[in-house]
Amino acid sequence: MCLSIPGKVKSIDGGKAIVSVGGTEYETSLQLLEDVKVDDYVLVHTGFAIQKLDEEEALETLRLFNELEESNKKEAEK
Amino acid sequence: MKYIDEFRNKDLVKNLVQKIEDIADRNVSLMEVCGGHTWAIQKFGISSLLPDQINLMSGPGCPVCVTSKRFIDQAVAYSRLDDVIITTFGDLIRVPGSSSSLEKEISKGNDVRIVYSVLDALDIARNNPDKKVVFLGIGFETTAPGTAQGIKNGAAENIKNFFVLSSHKIMPPAMGALIDEGVKIDGYIAPGHVSTITGSGIYQNIPEEYGVGCVISGFEPVDILQSIYMLLKQIKEKRYSVEIQYSRVVKPEGNTIALKTTEEVFKLRDDWWRGFGIIPKSGLGIAEKYKMFDAEKMIPVDVEETIEEKGCICGEILKGLKKPHDCKLFGKVCTSTNPVGACMVSHEGACNAYFRFSFDE
Ligand code: SF4
Numbered sequence: 001m002c003l004s005i006p007g008k009v010k011s012i013d014g015g016k017a018i019v020s021v022g023g024t025e026y027e028t029s030l031q032l033l034e035d036v037k038v039d040d041y042v043l044v045h046t047g048f049a050i051q052k053l054d055e056e057e058a059l060e061t062l063r064l065f066n067e068l069e070e071s072n073k074k075e076a077e078k
Numbered sequence: 079m080k081y082i083d084e085f086r087n088k089d090l091v092k093n094l095v096q097k098i099e100d101i102a103d104r105n106v107s108l109m110e111v112c113g114g115h116t117w118a119i120q121k122f123g124i125s126s127l128l129p130d131q132i133n134l135m136s137g138p139g140c141p142v143c144v145t146s147k148r149f150i151d152q153a154v155a156y157s158r159l160d161d162v163i164i165t166t167f168g169d170l171i172r173v174p175g176s177s178s179s180l181e182k183e184i185s186k187g188n189d190v191r192i193v194y195s196v197l198d199a200l201d202i203a204r205n206n207p208d209k210k211v212v213f214l215g216i217g218f219e220t221t222a223p224g225t226a227q228g229i230k231n232g233a234a235e236n237i238k239n240f241f242v243l244s245s246h247k248i249m250p251p252a253m254g255a256l257i258d259e260g261v262k263i264d265g266y267i268a269p270g271h272v273s274t275i276t277g278s279g280i281y282q283n284i285p286e287e288y289g290v291g292c293v294i295s296g297f298e299p300v301d302i303l304q305s306i307y308m309l310l311k312q313i314k315e316k317r318y319s320v321e322i323q324y325s326r327v328v329k330p331e332g333n334t335i336a337l338k339t340t341e342e343v344f345k346l347r348d349d350w351w352r353g354f355g356i357i358p359k360s361g362l363g364i365a366e367k368y369k370m371f372d373a374e375k376m377i378p379v380d381v382e383e384t385i386e387e388k389g390c391i392c393g394e395i396l397k398g399l400k401k402p403h404d405c406k407l408f409g410k411v412c413t414s415t416n417p418v419g420a421c422m423v424s425h426e427g428a429c430n431a432y433f434r435f436s437f438d439e
Contacts, residue, residue, distance in 0.1 A: 004114075004220065004271045029197060031227050032336040043274060043327055046167070046217075047195025048224045051274045051333055057326040 004045040006053050009038050019044055085298030094303035095127050101310045102129045107262050108309055109398050111137035111253060112269030113426020114297050120435035122299045132306065135398035136431075138252050139269060141217045142169045142424035143396055144351045147384050149216075149245045150175035155379045156212050156243070157188040162377070163206060164190040165199035166214040169424045172417060176385040196228030196242075203232070203240035212373045215244040219280075220271040222246040222362055223336035226343035229364070229371045241373035244364055247349055250280050251360035257288045259354075261398055265309035267302065268292040270324045275340075277332030278320045285318035296324035343368050352420065353393030390419035395428050402432040409433060 007021035012030070019028045019042060026044065030036050033049045041053035084090075110116060116136045119125065125134050138144050154175050157164045164180065171180040171190065180190045189209075193199050196213055203211035215225040225242060232240045249272050257263055268281055273294045281292040291312035295305035305323045312318055322328050340362070349361025364372040389407050394400040402408050402421070412418035414433050421427035425434075 004274070029195075029227070031231075032223050032333065032339065034335060043271070045220055045271065046224045047197050048227065050220065050223070050271075050336060051327050051329075054326050054329075 004043045004050060006041050006043050009036060009040045009042060009049075012036065012038060017042075017049065019049065085296065085300040087300065090300045091127070091303060094300065094307060098132070098303065098307050098310060099129050101307065101314060102131050103314070105131045105133070106264040106310065106313060107133040107135055107398075108265045108267055108306060109135040109137045109256070109261075109263050110267040110269075110295075111139040111249060112267075112272065113140035113143075113424065114271060115267055115269070115295065115302065116140065116428055116431050117426055118297045118299075118302060120431040122302075123435070124299065124302055127303070128306070132310075135263070136395065136428040137256065137398055138351060138353065138396040139218075139249075140396075140421065140424050140426035140428070141221070141247070142173060143392060143420045143427045144247065144252075144353070145170075145173070145216055145245050145420065146350045146352065147174075147176060147386065148350075148381060149214075149243070150179065151177075151384060152379065152381045153180060153212075153214055153243060154178045154183055155381050156373070156377065157183040157190050159210075159377075159379065161208070161210055162189070163202060163209050163211045164188075164214065165193045165202055165211055166190065167194075167216070168192045169426075170214055170216065172423045173420050174387065174417065176382055196225050197231070200228055200232060200237065200240055203237050204235075207239060210239050210241060210377060212241045212243055212377065215242045215246050218247055218249050218269070218272050219275045219340070220269075222248075222344060223275060223333075223340045226339045229343050229368050230339065232371055233368065238370070240371060241376055242364060242371055243373040244344070244362060245349075246344065246362035247351070247360055248280075248346075248362065250283070251357045252351060252354065253281070253284055254288070255354055255357050255360075256397060257284075257290060259397065263290055263398070264313055265290060266292040267305050267309070268294040268320070270294060270296050270301075270328060273322070273324070273328045273332065275333050275336045277337075278322055278328065278330050279332075281320045285320060289318050291318040292320045294320070294322045294324050294328050296327070351396075353396040387418055390421075392419040392421040392429070395421055402429040405429070 007019035042049040199213040344362035347363040421429040
């Protein structure tokens with residue numbers, strides 16, 4: 001019940017959006033989140049979009065992981 | 079799905095495990111206080127990847143598990159009233175009350191309906207004007223804003239037959255209470271989705287007052303391992319703070335609209351938690367302004383005396399003092415198809431997660 005799932009916003013109609021989660025579409029309220037646009041990834045919890053997934057931050061976290069991998073490799077080579 | 083596969087990448091997992099092995103130089107106990115983390119840690123077998131010095135504990139992060147039996151008994155009592163329809167998240171219906179459960183009440187023909195959202199409960203109220211529709215409001219900071227918005231929508235539309243029985247709770251007081259009780263915790267894997275709403279500030283007193291670090295974590299294996307690594311680093315460097323690992327979703331300021339909605343509709347009150355008893359200012363009651371939606375105030379009902387189940391050690395498990403297989407009933411008398419205690423019912427409960435993913439452990 002506490003699980004929140006990320007989905008992609010397909011369309012918006014007033015305070016509601018259709019969000020696709022793994023291919024299934026859900027009607028989702030936008031009453032708790034501002035500035036949502038079509039194609040945004042949002043986190044859906046009990047019928048409400050509660051946050052946007054920040055693409056830059058996701059990439060940044062992955063970049064840090066990759067750096068980590070690089071530094072591990074270098075250490076291994078030493 | 080975007081940004082899921084990347085966070086399950088095997089090489090990244092291996093690298094992080096190596097980093098953790100390199101830095102782990104003492105025994106540490108880390109606790110997660112989010113049912114989603116309990117589930118993910120068991121599902122992905124995270125504990126088995128870690129060196130022996132690292133003990134992962136589940137805390138009071140499953141909303142169904144910490145909810146009082148009296149709440150279930152009250153919901154059962156409401157369901158027996160002819161003019162009431164109970165609406166609830168599915169997890170709650172199988173939680174044993176003192177003498178019944180909502181599931182048993184359904185089989186007796188009482189009107190209990192599973193909903194996915196409070197908004198569905200509002201629809202049921204609109205479609206059944208001659209009935210009182212009671213929504214069972216449980217969950218932490220992530221779920222409370224939805225319930226609050228439901229009440230606001232009800233008020234805006236002047237829906238007079240919609241009510242909420244609230245057992246919503248907030249997490250930080252329980253995190254402090256655990257340390258106050260003397261449970262040995264060296265770091266908190268802080269809840270990702272609670273923090274999505276609240277931001278990171280709510281945990282500030284944990285490092286400041288208790289010298290215990292908090293890392294707000296995502297739910298994929300790579301997220302959890304990185305959070306563990308970040309906590310170990312804090313411990314090694316004796317530099318305790320609140321850090322956000324799950325930065326693709328959690329902002330330091332949280333979701334300000336959701337926070338405002340919660341603040342408007344609810345007020346803090348002392349609340350009872352399984353395993354803990356009363357924790358001051360840890361629950362959310364419905365504010366005076368919205369009392370016409372408060373089931374407790376508007377629909378009086380006799381509730382049976384609470385009888386706790388014998389042999390269930392859910393309370394100690396929720397405090398990290400015991401693990402599910404320390405319970406004599408685990409896997410024998412108490413199974414996911416025949417749960418004795420609340421911790422075996424919900425997917426977020428430690429007993430349920432252990433039962434499903436690591437029965438042989
Ligand atoms: S296994 Fe069942 S009876 Fe034992 S603590 Fe868990 S929920 Fe309670």
